[in-house]
Amino acid sequence: MAKLHVLFENGNPERIIEFDPAKAPFQHDGLPGSLLDVLLAHGVHLEHACGGNCACTTCHVIVKSGTEHLSEAEENELDLLDKAPGLTPTSRLGCQAVIQDDCELTIRIPRFTINTA
Numbered sequence: 001m002a003k004l005h006v007l008f009e010n011g012n013p014e015r016i017i018e019f020d021p022a023k024a025p026f027q028h029d030g031l032p033g034s035l036l037d038v039l040l041a042h043g044v045h046l047e048h049a050c051g052g053n054c055a056c057t058t059c060h061v062i063v064k065s066g067t068e069h070l071s072e073a074e075e076n077e078l079d080l081l082d083k084a085p086g087l088t089p090t091s092r093l094g095c096q097a098v099i100q101d102d103c104e105l106t107i108r109i110p111r112f113t114i115n116t117a
């Protein structure tokens with residue numbers, strides 16, 4: 001089982017999601033097993049204006065720990081991230097960052113997103 005801690009800049013209380021990465025996909029938006037896939041399937045809203053197709057930046061999240069358990073960012077994701085408000089060295093697009101194994105991760109969901117699609 002994997003454990004995902006979700007922190008919210010908007011002041012919502014932390015959520016902790018436990019799930020089995022091997023059971024992905026959990027719903028239909030974003031790459032199977034991506035942060036977006038897991039969050040939406042567990043009732044945590046994350047903006048995803050392009051439907052999880054790596055064509056906006058609304059699913060921007062900041063990885064606080066466990067980044068080594070996520071898939072590597074591809075060129076297209078990195079190009080889009082450059083446009084994300086509040087970009088950090090550990091920023092990822094939630095629809096593209098796939099949780100690769102049983103692990104523990106912490107992410108923060110920014111207060112603001114901008115739809116560049």
Ligand code: FES
Pocket residue numbers: 047048049050051052053054055056057058059093094095096
């Ligand atoms: S939902 Fe648009 S890039 Fe992730």
